[in-house]
Amino acid sequence: MRHLRVLCAIADTGSVHKAARELGLAQPSLSTQLRRIERTLGAQLFVRARTGCRPTPLGLAVLSRARPLVAELAAIVTETRAAAARAADGFQLRIGATASRAIPGWLRLLRARLPRIEPTLRMSGSANALLEMVAAGRLDTAFVHEVEGSALRVPPGLRLRVLVEREPQFVTLAADHPAASRRQVSLSDLAGDRWMVDSTVDGEWDALCRVLRAAGLDSEILHGDYLTAYSLAAIGEVVTVSQPTAHPRPDCAIRPLEGDPIGVRLLLAARTESELDDVYPELQEAYWAVARDAPAYRQWLARARVPDEPEPSDPREAVCRLVTGRPGTAAGPRRP
Missing domain, CATH: 3.40.190.10 (Periplasmic binding protein-like II)
Known part of the structure; x- marks a missing residue:
């Protein structure tokens, strides 16, 4: 795996010198490693020139296989560290969120159910930035809003759960x-x-x-x-x-x-389904508590129900009927 990281670094930087600096190695040492890799594979992987290094056709083929493996290893390391942290006493649950009145209630419910876990909160107007932080392991989960017509840039590997498919603004x-x-x-x-x-x-x-x-x-x-x-x-x-x-x-x-x-989709993001399971029920409860507490939204939800059907006791039913045309839950499907 170390050799694969070397090849990716050289390709990404276009230079043995820059790749060595990025990997924290001396340039002669990295050059020796590259020659050893090429001898093992029996072919030249990079063309060296004064302008830098560029992959040969065979090098491109090797890189196409190497990059997913390197990315998968990085994900394993990140998820393992997160799991180890969760198992430790006094674990901090690092939450990111765009603005929402549901957040105070969400934190309160999490503290009540998980007294050994202390939630910490990072607020941002940029849902894309929060998703990047979850993918990089700097946050454990993020509650974000996706504005209709402006799809979020979801990093590969993140898991998303829909809280509300379309919340009117x-x-x-x-x-x-x-x-x-x-x-x-x-x-x-x-x-x-x-x-x-x-x-x-x-x-x-x-x-x-x-x-x-x-x-x-x-x-x-x-x-x-x-x-x-x-x-x-x-x-x-x-x-x-x-x-x-x-x-x-x-x-x-x-x-x-x-x-x-104007509508937005409300999403919860994490790296694994188990991390979503850990915090989603409290977020759902907190959101619908503030929905019931907002007079204009409560009236909108009542009008959103399908004509001639009994008025739903839970406002989540009204949202689901409006979005899907059938009874159910406003929490949408889990998506990879």
Whole structure:
């Protein structure tokens, strides 16, 4: 395996000198190893030139077999270290998340069920960055939002579990805004308003631009964090996209957008299915607790049920019926 790592390093850097530095070896030592590998295989794997090293056709064939093996070994090492850490007393469960009102409840439930485990939290607006951290072993799990129309870059080998297949995004506006009196707000009702969104949230800026263009609107969009956006919305300076679970404020109105033009998929990511099993039930319970606590979302869920069917006692049933057209659970299928 050491020899395979040597070949991958030389190919990736295009230089024996750079590969030696990356591997922490002296260049003569690495050159000797390369010659030994080539003698063992009976063929030249790299063409040396003053501009660097490039693989021969046979070298490319060897590399195509070597890279998956090196990657698999790295995954084994990462997962083994994570399992060993879980077995130790005082293990820290490293959680990453994009913003959600479900997070405090999730952490509380995890601490109650797993008193020996101390969850730590890393927040980020970038779901892609959090997924990379899980894949690299710097986080154990991440709860992220995938904005519709902006697919996340999921690293190979990660396991995903769907919490909600499509969560509608609502709008927050001043309580005295003319549209606040409506049960649902159309984009045309907001034609004269400026929007504010956080462009550091993966996919959110693009999603709003697409939706406004589709509605024939050329609204001004400002960049700002959501704490600032809600404060400005309260005084009528802007309107802003908000999660349906957002806590109501007396100076703001949270309303569904007519036709639910913006949606996100809620995902839990980890390296193994067992790691998902360890934390998913608490996340599911925490999410639906805040969903029931949000008046606008609770009303939306009640309207989302299939006509002429009994109203579901659990809001998860309403989401599942809306998405799939049949009863079930809002937690989607497990995906590799």
